[in-house]
Structures are given as structure tokens and as C-alpha cells.
Amino acid sequence: xxxxxxxxxxxxxxxxxxxxxxxxxxxxxxxxxxxxxxxxxxxxxxxxxxxxxxxxxxxxxxxxxxxxxxxxxxxxxxxxxxxxxxxxxxxxxxxxxxxxxxxxxxxxxxxxxxxxxxxxxxxxxxxxxxxxxxxxxxxxxxxxxxxxxxxxxxxxxxxxxxxxxxxxxxxxxx
Amino acid sequence: xxxxxxxxxxxxxxxxxxxxxxxxxxxxxxxxxxxxxxxxxxxxxxxxxxxxxxxxxxxxxxxxxxxxxxxxxxxxxxxxxxxxxxxxxxxxxxxxxxxxxxxxxxxxxxxxxxxxxxxxxxxxxxxxxxxxxxxxxxxxxxxxxxxxxxxxxxxxxxxxxxxxxxxxxxxxxx
DNA sequence: TCCCAGAGCTGCGAAATCCGCAGCCTTGGA
DNA sequence: TCCAAGGCTGCGGATTTCGCAGCTCTGGGA
Numbered sequence: 001x002x003x004x005x006x007x008x009x010x011x012x013x014x015x016x017x018x019x020x021x022x023x024x025x026x027x028x029x030x031x032x033x034x035x036x037x038x039x040x041x042x043x044x045x046x047x048x049x050x051x052x053x054x055x056x057x058x059x060x061x062x063x064x065x066x067x068x069x070x071x072x073x074x075x076x077x078x079x080x081x082x083x084x085x086x087x088x089x090x091x092x093x094x095x096x097x098x099x100x101x102x103x104x105x106x107x108x109x110x111x112x113x114x115x116x117x118x119x120x121x122x123x124x125x126x127x128x129x130x131x132x133x134x135x136x137x138x139x140x141x142x143x144x145x146x147x148x149x150x151x152x153x154x155x156x157x158x159x160x161x162x163x164x165x166x167x168x169x170x171x172x173x174x
Numbered sequence: 175x176x177x178x179x180x181x182x183x184x185x186x187x188x189x190x191x192x193x194x195x196x197x198x199x200x201x202x203x204x205x206x207x208x209x210x211x212x213x214x215x216x217x218x219x220x221x222x223x224x225x226x227x228x229x230x231x232x233x234x235x236x237x238x239x240x241x242x243x244x245x246x247x248x249x250x251x252x253x254x255x256x257x258x259x260x261x262x263x264x265x266x267x268x269x270x271x272x273x274x275x276x277x278x279x280x281x282x283x284x285x286x287x288x289x290x291x292x293x294x295x296x297x298x299x300x301x302x303x304x305x306x307x308x309x310x311x312x313x314x315x316x317x318x319x320x321x322x323x324x325x326x327x328x329x330x331x332x333x334x335x336x337x338x339x340x341x342x343x344x345x346x347x348x
Numbered sequence: 349t350c351c352c353a354g355a356g357c358t359g360c361g362a363a364a365t366c367c368g369c370a371g372c373c374t375t376g377g378a
Numbered sequence: 379t380c381c382a383a384g385g386c387t388g389c390g391g392a393t394t395t396c397g398c399a400g401c402t403c404t405g406g407g408a
Contacts (some may be wrong), residue, residue: 011196029260037260040253047366047394048225061357062182063395074255078343080212081249086203086211086344092303093267093295110340118340121267128267130334132345135346159269159297166284166292169252171262221365222396235386237366 041170044077082164083132090139091161095125098152215344218251257306264313265335269299274328296334
């Protein structure tokens with residue numbers, strides 16, 4: 001039994017290690033690590049032994065891999081909620097257009113505590129940022145006094161959240 | 175010591191229970207539960223005893239509260255990653271405009287495994303949906319053959335992700 | 349070719365954590 | 379006034395986590 005020890009050598013002939021990196025500097029993951037992530041996407045507190053049984057590894061090995069994935073920043077194990085149910089009254093997605101290099105703008109957004117999510121995109125917006133605020137005043141303040149002021153920012157468009165319908169992290173399990 | 179047992183009765187005079195619900199049917203949370211969530215937003219695997227010490231509750235009480243929060247769907251404890259680093263080549267935010275009742279459209283989106291995030295918004299889009307795909311063909315397929323076909327959908331606009339800059343869930347700790 | 353260093357895995361006790369349960373207290377309704 | 383329900387505590391027993399020593403495989407250097 002413990003069926004696929006194979007996975008660690010057949011699926012990807014190379015080591016599970018960071019033998020090859022994508023250009024962004026993030027390590028490449030083998031099938032076993034993906035399996036571990038998949039298990040933890042279902043339940044972030046699942047015991048290492050149970051994960052090991054599922055992916056064909058010992059408890060200790062799973063523990064080492066998980067620790068490494070966390071250290072590398074590849075994954076994080078956290079509680080997620082719908083902010084609207086936890087006292088934050090206003091949440092919005094903001095589309096941003098800017099001139100020149102977008103990196104400094106994105107970095108400035110990343111530094112703001114109210115900004116939960118920043119992604120650079122292709123399309124009619126250069127950057128999308130998700131904002132979580134206490135109330136309308138707070139939201140207005142962040143957008144007008146903190147974002148639209150950033151050097152290079154040409155325009156913004158806001159989408160205030162009315163209702164969160166879905167929020168999952170289980171793409172691994174489909 | 176165990177300073178604020180107060181919190182469970184002074185901050186909000188009512189029980190920590192779902193004595194009063196917001197209109198969406200989600201229970202109201204007291205300060206202690208918020209504290210627990212905050213702890214788990216920093217580290218989803220933090221031991222119950224450590225959380226208890228931080229919020230002034232026994233280990234068993236924390237365990238019961240966490241279980242209840244999970245059962246109620248108020249929070250989930252999961253591993254989150256940047257899909258782009260885990261083998262999914264294409265990710266996009268799609269803005270959608272539709273006629274009539276938006277609920278069925280949102281429900282249909284929610285049912286799609288490739289859709290990770292669905293939110294109804296105010297602004298020039300009615301719905302925002304985040305999509306995670308294997309590659310360009312897959313993405314194109316989902317948008318053209320699955321989303322734009324939905325009854326009521328008038329138009330869509332896509333923002334393909336180039337680089338994820340920030341992704342946090344620690345709004346509680348600021 | 350031989351040898352060594354590094355990475356990853358296993359197995360194993362010790363320590364810490366999780367879990368179920370009985371009992372106590374408070375609140376609200378009959 | 380009494381009872382039922384919800385929430386909390388404390389406590390053992392079962393389970394899990396943790397640290398460590400030892401093994402294997404691989405790649406590089408002499």
C-alpha cells in the first residue's frame with residue numbers, strides 16, 4: 001500500500017526541491033506538495049498524519065514540507081471570513097489606471113492596511129485593489145486622500161460590495 | 175489576571191450568542207469571538223490554549239467557539255496560495271452586467287468550480303467574479319461558453335491577472 | 349572512480365495539544 | 379418558582395506535534 005511513493009519520482013522526474021524556478025522566483029512544486037496543499041485547502045487544521053496517509057508520506061515528512069511551504073511564502077494557513085459579517089461595513093474593489101511604471105503604485109497600495117488584495121491586470125484597468133473599511137467615511141478617505149493622490153495614478157473607479165456570494169480556496173480539489 | 179472576562183458581558187451586554195441577526199441571516203459576533211478570529215487570521219493552526227490565553231477563555235471554550243464559527247460558516251480555516259505559483263496559468267476578474275434579478279446569475283456563477291469569488295456590486299458592473307483556469311483556452315471557454323450564455327447576462331469585461339502583489343486576511347489585526 | 353556534503357525521508361520517544369464529558373452557573377420562559 | 383438551554387470550566391485519556399538521530403540518494407570535486 002501507501003500507493004504513490006511513485007509520485008515523488010515518476011510524475012516529475014526531478015526532486016521535489018526548487019530545482020527549477022519560475023521567473024517570478026517562486027519555487028516549482030511537485031505532485032506531493034500540491035497534494036498537501038490540496039488537503040489543507042479542505043481543512044487547514046488537518047493533522048499531519050492524516051495528510052501523510054493521503055499523499056503517501058510519513059507524518060514527519062509532511063510536517064517538514066508544510067513548514068517549508070510556509071517559510072517560502074508559497075502558502076499560508078489562515079482563517080478567512082466575510083468582512084461584512086465581522087463588523088466591516090464597507091468593502092470595495094477599486095480599478096486604477098496609472099501612467100508609467102505601475103510597480104511603485106502597486107507597492108504603495110500593498111503598504112496600506114485597508115487594502116487586502118492587489119493585482120496587476122491586463123485590460124481597461126492597470127491595477128485592481130480590494131479595500132476593507134469600517135464605514136463610508138473611511139472608504140471615501142482611503143480612495144480620495146490616499147489612493148488618488150499617489151504619483152502616476154490617473155483615474156480610479158470603485159465597485160462597492162453589496163453581497164459576497166462565494167469565497168473558496170479549493171481549486172485544488174476539482 | 176485573565177483580564178477581560180469582561181468582554182463577554184460589558185462590551186456587548188447581550189450573550190455572545192446569535193441573539194440578534196443582521197438581515198442577511200448571519201449571526202452577530204461579540205468581542206471575544208472577534209478576538210478568536212483575529213488570532214486565527216495570524217495563524218490558522220494556533221493552539222486553542224494559546225488563543226484562550228489571548229482572549230481570556232479556557233481552552234475548551236475556545237474550541238467550542240471555533241467549532242461553532244466553522245459550523246455556522248462565519249469563518250473557514252484553510253490554506254491559501256497564489257494560484258499562479260501552483261500551476262494555474264491564467265486567472266482573471268470578470269465584470270458582468272445583467273438584466274433583471276441578479277441572484278440567479280450569481281448563483282450560477284457560484285456553482286462553477288473555476289469561479290473562486292463572486293460578489294454583487296454597486297457601480298458600472300453588477301457582479302464581479304474571479305476565475306482560476308489552467309490556461310488561455312480554459313479561460314476563454316469559461317467566459318464565452320459558460321458565463322456569457324447565462325440568461326440575463328448582457329455583457330462582460332475581463333481583467334487578466336498579470337501579477338498578484340498582495341493577499342492578506344489580517345484586517346483584524348490593524 | 350571515490351568520497352563527501354546536502355536534501356529529504358523515516359521512526360521513535362517526550363511533550364504538548366486535542367477531545368469528550370460531567371458539572372456549575374446564568375438567563376429566559378412557562 | 380421551576381425547568382430547559384446555552385455557555386463556561388476542569389479534568390483525564392487519546393491523539394498530535396515536535397525534535398532528533400540515522401538512513402538513502404544524488405551531484406560535485408579531487
